[in-house]
Amino acid sequence: MHLSRQQLARFSRAQRRSLQRFLPVSLLVGVALLHHWLVIKDGLTQWKGGGFGMFSTVDSGGTRAISVFAKCGEWNFRVSIPADLRGRRSLAKRLPSEEIVQLMLKDLSRRVWVVERYHAVPRRQTQLGPLDSLYLSHDDLVSAGRGAGRIEEWRPDSTAVPSYVIPVRFEAEVYRLEYDISARTIRRTLHSSYSRPGERLEIMAELAGLPLSQLARNLAPCCKP
Amino acid sequence: MLQAVTRRLERAIHELHSLDPRDVSARLTLLLLVLYGPGYWDLSVPTVMLAAAGMTIPPLARQPYFWGALTLIQAVGVIPRVYVIDNHKVLMVYWCLALSLSMKSRALLAHHSRLLIGWCFLFAAYWKAVTPGFVDGSFLHFTMLTDTRFTGFAQIVAGIDAGVLDENRSALRSTVSGDVASARLLDSRFAGPLALSMTLWTLVSEVLIAVTFLLSKWIRLARNLRHVVLAQFVCFTYPVATVVGFGWLLTIMGYAQTGRMEGRSRIVFLGLFLAMQLFLVPWERLVLGK
Numbered sequence: 379m380h381l382s383r384q385q386l387a388r389f390s391r392a393q394r395r396s397l398q399r400f401l402p403v404s405l406l407v408g409v410a411l412l413h414h415w416l417v418i419k420d421g422l423t424q425w426k427g428g429g430f431g432m433f434s435t436v437d438s439g440g441t442r443a444i445s446v447f448a449k450c451g452e453w454n455f456r457v458s459i460p461a462d463l464r465g466r467r468s469l470a471k472r473l474p475s476e477e478i479v480q481l482m483l484k485d486l487s488r489r490v491w492v493v494e495r496y497h498a499v500p501r502r503q504t505q506l507g508p509l510d511s512l513y514l515s516h517d518d519l520v521s522a523g524r525g526a527g528r529i530e531e532w533r534p535d536s537t538a539v540p541s542y543v544i545p546v547r548f549e550a551e552v553y554r555l556e557y558d559i560s561a562r563t564i565r566r567t568l569h570s571s572y573s574r575p576g577e578r579l580e581i582m583a584e585l586a587g588l589p590l591s592q593l594a595r596n597l598a599p600c601c602k603p
Numbered sequence: 604m605l606q607a608v609t610r611r612l613e614r615a616i617h618e619l620h621s622l623d624p625r626d627v628s629a630r631l632t633l634l635l636l637v638l639y640g641p642g643y644w645d646l647s648v649p650t651v652m653l654a655a656a657g658m659t660i661p662p663l664a665r666q667p668y669f670w671g672a673l674t675l676i677q678a679v680g681v682i683p684r685v686y687v688i689d690n691h692k693v694l695m696v697y698w699c700l701a702l703s704l705s706m707k708s709r710a711l712l713a714h715h716s717r718l719l720i721g722w723c724f725l726f727a728a729y730w731k732a733v734t735p736g737f738v739d740g741s742f743l744h745f746t747m748l749t750d751t752r753f754t755g756f757a758q759i760v761a762g763i764d765a766g767v768l769d770e771n772r773s774a775l776r777s778t779v780s781g782d783v784a785s786a787r788l789l790d791s792r793f794a795g796p797l798a799l800s801m802t803l804w805t806l807v808s809e810v811l812i813a814v815t816f817l818l819s820k821w822i823r824l825a826r827n828l829r830h831v832v833l834a835q836f837v838c839f840t841y842p843v844a845t846v847v848g849f850g851w852l853l854t855i856m857g858y859a860q861t862g863r864m865e866g867r868s869r870i871v872f873l874g875l876f877l878a879m880q881l882f883l884v885p886w887e888r889l890v891l892g893k
Contacts, residue, residue: 398704399711402697403718409685409693410726424730427686428693430723431730433805433844434737436745439687443779465687473686555779557788559741559795564778565785 420475421552421569427473436564439472441555443566446483448491448545448576455545457486474552474570483548483574491545545576619873620866625712628859629664629702631876633657635855636673639848641692646680670703691849694723698852716860720833720853721816728809737802744798748788749775756843758887762791765887801843808836816860830868833857837875842882850879 406428413429416422424431425438444467446457459467459482466482554569633654640650653673657664664670677696681688701715731737747757748771757763767789774786815829833853841850858872 399714400718401704402701402715403722405700406694406697406719406722410722422686424734426688426690428690429730430690430726431734432690432727433746434727434730434734434742436736436742441775441779443781445781468687553779553781555775557736557741557745559739559744562788562790563785564745564775564788566778566781 416473416475420473422473422475423471425472436557437554439468442471442474442569443553444471444474444479445551445553446486447549447551448486449547449549450545450576455491457491457548459486460489470550471552476572479550479552479572480574483550483572484577487545487548487574487577547573547575549573616866616870619870623709624859624861624869625702625706625709626661626665627873628712628855629670629706630658630661631851631855631858632698632702633664635848635851636695639851640695641677641680641688643680643684646676649676650680665706667703667706670699670706674699674703689846689849691846691852694719694849694852698856713860713862716856717816717819717829720856720860721813724809725813725817728806728813731806731809738806740795740799740802743801743805744790744794745788747794747798748790750844752845753843755845755885755887757794759890761794761797763789763794764791767791804839808832808840812836830857830861830865830871834868834871834875837879841879845882847879847883850882851876854879 409428410430413422413427413431416427417424417429417431423437423439423442424435425433446459448455448457463482463485466478466485470479470482549571550573551571552569553566556565556567557563558565636650636654637658640654641647650673653669653676657669674696677692677699681692681696685693697719701712701719705711705715734742736742747753747761748763748768751772754765754768757768758765771788774783774788777783778786811828811832815825815832819826819829834857837850837853837857841847854872854876858869858876861869861872
């Protein structure tokens with residue numbers, strides 16, 4: 379079927395007119411439908427994402443929490459998220475999809491960690507120093523990392539406090555808030571959890587030109603007292 | 604003397620009636636972008652620069668490409684942050700786009716305003732209706748007891764003491780951070796019934812706004828009622844939940860979709876736009892002296 383030049387011009391004019399009439403609202407509806415899908419699929423908070431579900435639920439970005447733990451041998455550390463990852467944490471709280479949380483964990487898993495605070499029961503006050511590159515005996519190992527993160531000691535009954543940590547696994551837990559109006563009670567509940575192996579040892583082995591097994595043996599246990 | 608004042612007032616109202624909604628909407632939107640625009644420096648700096656230029660040189664604010672540039676800036680800044688940014692900042696992008704597309708037609712601007720308001724409220728009403736925690740009044744009850752934006756209302760109308768609100772917020776922080784597994788919130792005897800009636804009113808108002816704005820082209824009753832339902836929603840919502848940026852955007856869009864014969868509605872929306880600043884006054888401190 380051939381269209382004449384006039385017909386083509388008329389057709390494109392009509393298209394332009396409908397685009398002009400319906401583009402803003404089409405975008406609004408399209409984004410809102412995507413928001414709906416992400417709320418169902420990935421647990422996006424109703425408050426954000428252009429779906430206009432604000433002021434409809436107590437489950438907002440402000441009432442969600444994400445806790446990250448670093449596992450290392452029999453140690454289990456609570457990780458305080460470094461400042462440069464706060465934006466990613468904020469996103470992960472509001473949209474805790476596998477991809478977004480894993481992206482944050484990947485970044486964490488490539489860092490060298492130092493113990494920031496030692497929680498001795500009942501006092502929670504011992505502050506430990508920052509990362510000391512001497513422990514690693516290879517400047518590149520440190521400079522290749524994307525800055526040292528900080529870790530809070532998690533097990534209150536431990537006596538030996540490690541100085542630096544190369545975690546073998548990272549775990550993230552996303553919590554939501556629930557409100558029971560009849561009992562006037564708020565409660566934090568676990569929504570989802572994710573985990574990822576630590577990658578720091580592999581990076582160090584590659585930089586030091588050593589086989590992973592040898593490095594792992596040299597550095598064992600991964601928490602160096 | 605009285606006659607002179609009345610005459611001046613009548614003249615002012617007549618002038619207000621004769622203003623082109625595109626000019627007024629454009630100017631008010633520029634003010635909105637400057638005062639309640641995106642809170643990120645990379646977005647704010649170019650937005651404020653352009654908005655200031657538009658306010659200084661009024662013909663500029665009537666150019667589609669000017670609004671196209673503002674739309675582009677907003678979109679580039681908002682899209683990567685869409686999952687953390689407030690919904691009305693996203694709505695501002697659509698509104699800037701609507702302005703850029705309809706600077707040559709007053710009717711087209713009204714058409715965009717009606718559709719944006721209608722669909723926005725349709726989704727808002729949908730989420731409230733399908734969320735059990737909203738329908739049973741839990742959400743507004745919780746919000747009244749903990750949200751800082753509801754402080755004035757909670758103290759003056761619900762009669763909740765400032766100390767109680769502080770305790771609730773502290774309990775909320777401890778629960779969210781995991782220091783405690785659960786906590787009990789304190790309230791007043793009015794808070795429960797008040798939250799329930801507010802829930803019902805919000806849901807009904809939002810459904811009515813969506814229906815009247817989306818059907819106003821075909822149903823006369825919807826066309827006649829739409830301004831009343833939107834104006835009463837703004838009147839009662841924003842003194843309680845003081846999200847003035849969203850309130851301003853709604854009144855601008857409300858103003859922009861008024862017809863030639865709807866001069867009174869236009870004045871109501873302009874009045875609401877101005878009055879909304881009063882909602883920011885810390886009334887609880889003035890009234891209760893605390």
